[in-house]
Amino acid sequence: MSAAISDETLIQQALGGRQTAFAALVNRYERYAFTLALRMVKNREDAHEVAQDAFLRAFRYLPDFRGEAKFSTWLYKIVYSTSLNFLRKQNPDIQSLDDEKHPVRVADEGSPDASHAMEQNDRNVALQSAIAHLSSDDAAIITLFYLYEHSLDEICQITNLTLTNAKTKLCRARQRLKAIVESKFATELV
Amino acid sequence: MENNFLLTDDILWDYADGFLARDEKLRVDTYLRQHPEQQARLDAIMSEKRAFTAMPLEKPNTGFAQNVMAAWAAEQTPSKAAAPVKTKGHDWILWAISVAFGLMIVVPFMLAPSAAPSELSLQIPEEYIPQFQVPTFDWASFFSSALLRNTVLLTMAFMGLKLLDKYLQVRNMRLSGH
Numbered sequence: 001m002s003a004a005i006s007d008e009t010l011i012q013q014a015l016g017g018r019q020t021a022f023a024a025l026v027n028r029y030e031r032y033a034f035t036l037a038l039r040m041v042k043n044r045e046d047a048h049e050v051a052q053d054a055f056l057r058a059f060r061y062l063p064d065f066r067g068e069a070k071f072s073t074w075l076y077k078i079v080y081s082t083s084l085n086f087l088r089k090q091n092p093d094i095q096s097l098d099d100e101k102h103p104v105r106v107a108d109e110g111s112p113d114a115s116h117a118m119e120q121n122d123r124n125v126a127l128q129s130a131i132a133h134l135s136s137d138d139a140a141i142i143t144l145f146y147l148y149e150h151s152l153d154e155i156c157q158i159t160n161l162t163l164t165n166a167k168t169k170l171c172r173a174r175q176r177l178k179a180i181v182e183s184k185f186a187t188e189l190v
Numbered sequence: 191m192e193n194n195f196l197l198t199d200d201i202l203w204d205y206a207d208g209f210l211a212r213d214e215k216l217r218v219d220t221y222l223r224q225h226p227e228q229q230a231r232l233d234a235i236m237s238e239k240r241a242f243t244a245m246p247l248e249k250p251n252t253g254f255a256q257n258v259m260a261a262w263a264a265e266q267t268p269s270k271a272a273a274p275v276k277t278k279g280h281d282w283i284l285w286a287i288s289v290a291f292g293l294m295i296v297v298p299f300m301l302a303p304s305a306a307p308s309e310l311s312l313q314i315p316e317e318y319i320p321q322f323q324v325p326t327f328d329w330a331s332f333f334s335s336a337l338l339r340n341t342v343l344l345t346m347a348f349m350g351l352k353l354l355d356k357y358l359q360v361r362n363m364r365l366s367g368h
Binding site: 124145 | 242254259
């Protein structure tokens with residue numbers, strides 16, 4: 001049963017050249033990698049490209065993985081940096097993804113996004129729609145902390161932020177998300 | 191509990207997220223016991239947090255994993271071609287070339303003695319032939335024998351073909367991009 005095999009075992013098998021071990025790692029983490037990429041690049045097609053590129057980079061550098069961090073942390077770091085590189089290529093003017101430079105984009109009342117979300121009687125859909133309005137950095141940190149349940153230390157490893165910055169960013173991201181939810185999707189979350 | 195303690199939403203979120211130090215957490219617990227009406231705020235935050243953590247993961251399109259593996263296999267292919275692998279399936283070509291080269295070199299030498307003029311053969315008068323036999327090895331006939339000549343030629347031909355084999359391997363590696 002592949003679910004019982006640990007990441008470490010799969011990595012050793014992959015390093016030994018076993019293709020099924022690579023495939024097992026993809027199957028295990030494809031949804032996590034894709035979700036993080038989607039939250040950052042905001043487009044399914046681009047997210048597929050980014051997630052695939054991230055997996056290929058991970059496999060290429062797998063011999064350098066020393067196991068000091070969890071494999072998932074290492075992989076998400078690659079997904080995160082691949083997403084950032086993708087966004088920078090899309091918009092070369094972007095130097096950083098600081099909150100101040102990328103204010104929260106709240107959909108207009110009656111916009112297709114808002115009206116579509118208002119029709120959904122689903123808490124998760126409303127939250128996901130709200131996250132889509134966050135900046136890439138905010139969406140990534142919310143996803144990593146709450147959805148993937150990574151600690152702040154692990155988030156620091158993934159994003160290269162300091163502990164204080166990571167905590168501040170998480171707090172701000174949460175406040176922005178709350179503001180979006182309250183202003184646009186309140187009915188779904190009641 | 192001091193009167194100036196203000197239980198903000200940020201503190202409650204830090205409490206919910208587990209960021210508070212032990213003494214800070216105790217302070218919040220004490221405050222909530224003394225002000226049970228504030229418990230609803232913490233409950234709301236905990237509910238919001240549960241909603242965050244309960245969000246489903248996005249699902250990539252069907253065949254995503256297969257696409258990744260196909261791209262990985264494609265990336266691996268040139269590396270395998272670059273490895274010095276013996277192409278056993280094509281050995282017969284090299285052997286055929288070896289035999290052809292060998293025959294081209296050896297056959298003229300084998301035919302040459304029969305075509306040589308007979309007056310070149312040396313006739314020695316009998317009186318000059320010694321009557322006693324000294325056990326000697328006939329080095330001259332050994333070095334002029336067809337066996338040695340052919341062996342040397344075949345060895346040279348074989349070494350030449352090994353060099354050709356090596357050259358073709360290197361050329362194949364360059365053509366594959368490495």
